[in-house]
Amino acid sequence: MNPNNIRCEDVLQEISNYIDGEVPPELRVRMENHLAGCAHCHAILDGTKNIIALVADGRLFELPLGLASRLYRKVRETDNDSL
């Protein structure tokens, strides 16, 4: 067995760190070699990256109407003269 080979379990364990650029270069290369030939891990990588891109979209969470003004209610009450 090639010592550079890496198992699916090990790739999945690091997949989040891989996306964040948080794995050491040597491990990154081994993961990339594995991902190039493993449809299963590649699908998980693609799906996870897709989810991260979707949830970063500001449209996902709408704020309650009028929140911006209510947010400072207590500040105004406390510091009526200044704000």
Place this chain on the structure above:
Amino acid sequence: MSENRESSEVLTAANVSAPNPDITIAGSELASKLERERKLIVRICAGEKDLFYELMRPYERAVFLAANSILQNEHDAEEAAQEAVLKAFIHLDRFRGDARFSTWLIQIVINEARMKRRKERKHLYDSIDEPKTDDESDYKPQDLADWREIPSEALQQQELREALRKAIASLAPIYRQVFMLRDVQQMSIAETSVALGITEASVKTRLLRARLQVRDSLAPGYDGRWAIGDGHWNKVRPW
């Protein structure tokens, strides 16, 4: 060491011989934004208190979402957010600038939301916040090799937004909080760690679990897929 996304781009640029001009611009924009914030804080502390709104405006959304990630109730989240904003206002002179203002602010919000939850749900509080065992990474993603990319345009659909929100809400609190700060609000790993008072290693472990779990919730399944129908993106299999 983790840095925020903008900063890590700058660090990357420092490692190559010819810096990418876009990355350099992103870094300088961040630096000038932080400098503007620093000056605003100095002026507010010197008495120009009406500038507090200007300082806070970019973070109103983050404040609410951070509180809601813990309380999972809009009304409670608003109350905690109001209290946190008040504390930030009162204690602004204690901000020393060793962390970013946004991190300091979100830390206040998280603490406030946690206090509110403890106060109002004392009987439930014991086990939901911190796991007793370190089995956080023990999660096997579904074997779904047929992932079809969900395009961002699909977010126009209420149905998909609802499915995503449900998937996030169904995460255990420790995973949801990390996911909301890191992936929804795009804080860095280091900032998330400071805001939640956990180690960076814990942030990474919890993030892995949260990301895989949300992905599984949105995965099409063996018999389903995301497809265009009537000009809309639909998940063929109902969730």
